[in-house]
Amino acid sequence: MKEKLHRCLSCLMAIVLLLSTTSFKVEKHYCMGHLVDVAFFVDAQDCGMDMPLGDDMSASVEKSSCCASEVIAMEGQNDVKPSFNDFQLDQKMFLVAYTYAYIGLFEPLAKRKQTYAQYHPPKIVENIQLLDQVFLI
Template sequence: MAFVVLLSTLSFTVESHYCGEHLVDTAVFTKAKKCGTTVDADKRVIAKKSCCKDVVEIIKGQDKLKLNNFNDIDVANQFLITSFVYAYFQLFESLPKQSIPHKNYSPPNLVIDYQVLHDVYII
């Protein structure tokens, strides 16, 4: 649901640059590359073709969202929602804390592995 709201409120522009009838560049979040301009050493624009045109399409998302509060819902639905939430949380019971008597017990160090020494294996 959050993804749908994000996509419906997203706004962006699509810029296209045409030279005559030919599409030169299309850009979504940046400016489209231009053609027909020449720049000299002083970085001044010298000439521009008159056959070029820029097309900017603005795609607007939804900018008005209806936000409801819990108090905007009528009393019957408020009662239904609160009783459902209360009953849902009552379904889960916590387990009693179990004490483990041998929690801090560490077994003794084995000096000799008797099973390997006598070739006795439990299968």
């Protein structure tokens, strides 16, 4: 039970570390108010109805596009590298002793040899203390 709990917690911590350091983005493209494309980690494809912004358009004519894009981006951490230069001598000694003791927990235990594995006790037919009339007072 303890071993399974230890494995579950270590997997959970690994997943949390992975999710906190990974960057991702979700991009959605809407055309006329309807969702056209959703893309994870890449750019969403447009519907081809975007209005080009060229020199031929006059500045006085403002036309709004029927398309819209929504981007949800999450930046991950980049400074996760541990620094071992800040440890002092007593902290290093404790870390070494703790690691050695922790690794010792996983060594297999020696099995005891059962000397009476095939022995079956006799069946008691009558109470011997009552037959001999020996009582503890």
